[in-house]
Amino acid sequence: MPGLLEGKIALVTGAGHGIGRGHAVELAKHGATVIVNDLGSSVSGEGNGRDADVVVDLITSRGGTASANYGDVSNEAQATEMVQQAIDTYGRIDILVNNAGIVRDRAVWNMSADDFDLVMNVHVRGTWLTCRAAAQHWRERAKGGDGNVGGRIINTTSGAGLLGNFGQTNYATAKAAIVGMTLTLNLELSKLGVTANVIGPGGITRISGTLHPEAVREPDEIPDDEFDPFDPSLCSPVVAWLCSDEAGYVSGQVIRAMGEHIHLMGGWTEEVTLSNGRKRWDATKLGDLFAVDVFKTKAPGLRLGG
Numbered sequence: 001m002p003g004l005l006e007g008k009i010a011l012v013t014g015a016g017h018g019i020g021r022g023h024a025v026e027l028a029k030h031g032a033t034v035i036v037n038d039l040g041s042s043v044s045g046e047g048n049g050r051d052a053d054v055v056v057d058l059i060t061s062r063g064g065t066a067s068a069n070y071g072d073v074s075n076e077a078q079a080t081e082m083v084q085q086a087i088d089t090y091g092r093i094d095i096l097v098n099n100a101g102i103v104r105d106r107a108v109w110n111m112s113a114d115d116f117d118l119v120m121n122v123h124v125r126g127t128w129l130t131c132r133a134a135a136q137h138w139r140e141r142a143k144g145g146d147g148n149v150g151g152r153i154i155n156t157t158s159g160a161g162l163l164g165n166f167g168q169t170n171y172a173t174a175k176a177a178i179v180g181m182t183l184t185l186n187l188e189l190s191k192l193g194v195t196a197n198v199i200g201p202g203g204i205t206r207i208s209g210t211l212h213p214e215a216v217r218e219p220d221e222i223p224d225d226e227f228d229p230f231d232p233s234l235c236s237p238v239v240a241w242l243c244s245d246e247a248g249y250v251s252g253q254v255i256r257a258m259g260e261h262i263h264l265m266g267g268w269t270e271e272v273t274l275s276n277g278r279k280r281w282d283a284t285k286l287g288d289l290f291a292v293d294v295f296k297t298k299a300p301g302l303r304l305g306g
């Protein structure tokens with residue numbers, strides 16, 4: 001039986017550890033050829049190394065095809081180059097999974113502007129740079145007569161970005177920005193047959209296990225017959241499916257996949273609407289409106305304004 005992703009060329013960023021490692025191994029398992037990118041930095045973004053090599057070896061030892069890339073996604077030249085590596089080595093790129101990430105947690109009053117900027121750069125700028133490079137390639141292919149480009153973008157958000165999290169104003173801002181970016185990529189790229197979705201993963205990794213590093217396990221350290229609800233690779237099958245031809249009708253979605261659950265997230269909706277009959281609102285009258293009609297904290301009979 002041909003694999004779900006047979007013949008596809010994929011780039012997974014930050015794939016040296018944790019969730020990204022799980023994605024790279026899963027995509028390869030279904031037949032994709034994978035560029036394993038990883039800067040090899042610490043959880044807070046310091047240093048660099050060849051961590052990607054471990055994952056390339058893991059994939060090739062299981063019969064798959066993979067190449068390493070050690071670039072920094074937040075660097076324009078290096079982010080562009082990692083997409084180009086797929087094109088130069090394998091002729092094209094079909095799948096882009098933006099997963100690289102760091103954290104620099106502090107309550108807002110203690111956070112430096114550098115901690116804010118670096119987290120934004122890796123998550124937001126890094127995601128945007130690789131998306132732009134892949135979009136340019138797909139657009140060229142479409143203009144050259146390829147009627148079914150079929151590209152796939154999977155970007156990564158988190159509970160912090162969707163719901164907020166104490167001590168993570170930088171990270172939460174970045175992860176929410178990635179959602180807005182992906183909704184817009186969907187609008188811009190859908191005509192080319194490219195889908196863009198957001199995954200919200202879970203698991204105990206270097207990032208989420210900073211207080212308990214002893215609990216961190218890489219996906220390949222968990223036996224195949226064990227179900228660990230904190231296995232960082234539990235969302236990888238969802239990513240693989242979203243990257244497949246079967247999922248061509250799914251785009252502009254935010255899907256969280258944590259533990260045993262898959263959640264399709266609803267977007268921002270107008271939960272309550274008030275209208276003022278084409279007049280300007282009067283701030284002194286809004287107290288009643290918010291209490292009675294919006295937040296329902298006051299019985300209608302208690303309206304001051306009658």
Ligand SMILES: NC(=O)c1ccc[n+]([C@@H]2O[C@H](COP(=O)([O-])OP(=O)(O)OC[C@H]3O[C@@H](n4cnc5c(N)ncnc54)[C@H](O)[C@@H]3O)[C@@H](O)[C@H]2O)c1
Nearest residue numbers: 014017018019039040041072073100101158203205207208
């Ligand atoms: N762990 C969780 O519970 C959780 C929850 C929601 C979202 N996420 C997101 O999942 C993604 C993966 O994180 P993880 O938890 O597996 O952590 P991790 O530290 O295990 O993996 C992140 C990887 O990104 C690499 N990286 C960092 N900066 C990079 C850069 N500039 N260029 C290229 N690679 C870089 C790191 O070297 C590391 O290998 C992140 O985007 C994170 O925000 C994690």
